[in-house]
Amino acid sequence: MTAPLIALATCEELPDLDPDDRLLADALRALDAEVAAPVWDDPAVEWGAFDLVLVRSPWDYHLKRAAFVAWAKEVAGVTALRNPADVIGWNTDKTYLRTLAERGVETVPTIWLPHGEPAPALAELLAERGWAGREAIVKPTIGLGSSGLMRVPAGDPAGDGAAHLRGLLADGDAMVQPFLPSLEREGELSLLFCDGELSHAVRKRPPAGEFRVQPNFGAVAEAARPTAEQVELARRTLAAASDVPPLYGRVDLVAGDDDQPLVMELELVEPTLYLAAAPGAAERFARAVLDAARAAAAAAQA
Numbered sequence: 001m002t003a004p005l006i007a008l009a010t011c012e013e014l015p016d017l018d019p020d021d022r023l024l025a026d027a028l029r030a031l032d033a034e035v036a037a038p039v040w041d042d043p044a045v046e047w048g049a050f051d052l053v054l055v056r057s058p059w060d061y062h063l064k065r066a067a068f069v070a071w072a073k074e075v076a077g078v079t080a081l082r083n084p085a086d087v088i089g090w091n092t093d094k095t096y097l098r099t100l101a102e103r104g105v106e107t108v109p110t111i112w113l114p115h116g117e118p119a120p121a122l123a124e125l126l127a128e129r130g131w132a133g134r135e136a137i138v139k140p141t142i143g144l145g146s147s148g149l150m151r152v153p154a155g156d157p158a159g160d161g162a163a164h165l166r167g168l169l170a171d172g173d174a175m176v177q178p179f180l181p182s183l184e185r186e187g188e189l190s191l192l193f194c195d196g197e198l199s200h201a202v203r204k205r206p207p208a209g210e211f212r213v214q215p216n217f218g219a220v221a222e223a224a225r226p227t228a229e230q231v232e233l234a235r236r237t238l239a240a241a242s243d244v245p246p247l248y249g250r251v252d253l254v255a256g257d258d259d260q261p262l263v264m265e266l267e268l269v270e271p272t273l274y275l276a277a278a279p280g281a282a283e284r285f286a287r288a289v290l291d292a293a294r295a296a297a298a299a300a301q302a
């Protein structure tokens, strides 16, 4: 059997992938797969030449989401794409959280505001939901790495939050949430799933005075042991998202006001997998990816 050829689709700014994906690439190569890192919107790439295209670090898709979703459909037409194109379409817009909430998943409470409608007065909006006197988070529904996100002081005294919301709504949908103080205290717990099974978990802690949990804001990730309640919520989140377990997925949990776990995000498109944090994680994901590539190659030949 020839070695499966696997694409880890990336973006122009990351031609050598990020450190997390380099661990995955190394683990795949150790299993005798051939690995390339094509840029998702490079018109010269022949996607049909790969046995499997794995969406990994297209960290500019929020700037051109329609093109990205169209790309996923196109690739799915010529080879195997993971996660699948319909999942990519659904999961690139945080309105999926609304669907999850409707399906009974405990998510961070959110006010959803559609593009084009006049921006409501932020202070009144918060008061209506019983969040008067609280800090708020205003963010676009299409975004990653904390892009377009603003932490608004209680009462929005200078009107910055309202102005930011107006700006977001001119471009697309927006969402408003109460600021959860637990982020500063303990950050986020990420549960990493491989083929529907829990692989490992990490806690991402921001540095003092910061609430965002991405490494570029100084946050640090370390292996963590989730509680049974957290695992149960993460499993229910995945089950509510799709009938077929995704090849890879990450559920980000935070603590709500009563310390109850809430879903901040379900990441099925381009999650960092924190493979360095858990021994064996890179090999586990690599094996699952390789199996998917082999199955796709066999199906293509049949």
Ligand SMILES: Nc1ncnc2c1ncn2[C@@H]1O[C@H](COP(=O)(O)OP(=O)(O)O)[C@@H](O)[C@H]1O
Residues within 6 Å of the ligand: 108, 137, 139, 143, 144, 145, 146, 147, 149, 177, 178, 179, 180, 181, 183, 188, 211, 212, 213, 214, 264, 265
């Ligand atoms: N309601 C909130 N309260 C406190 N911090 C928040 C809230 N929403 C987002 N954040 C912080 O901002 C980060 C980015 O927001 P998130 O919704 O996860 O979008 P993305 O990771 O796609 O940019 C979160 O990881 C968290 O650190």
Ligand SMILES: [Mg+2]
Residues within 6 Å of the ligand: 145, 252, 265
């Ligand atoms: Mg996030």
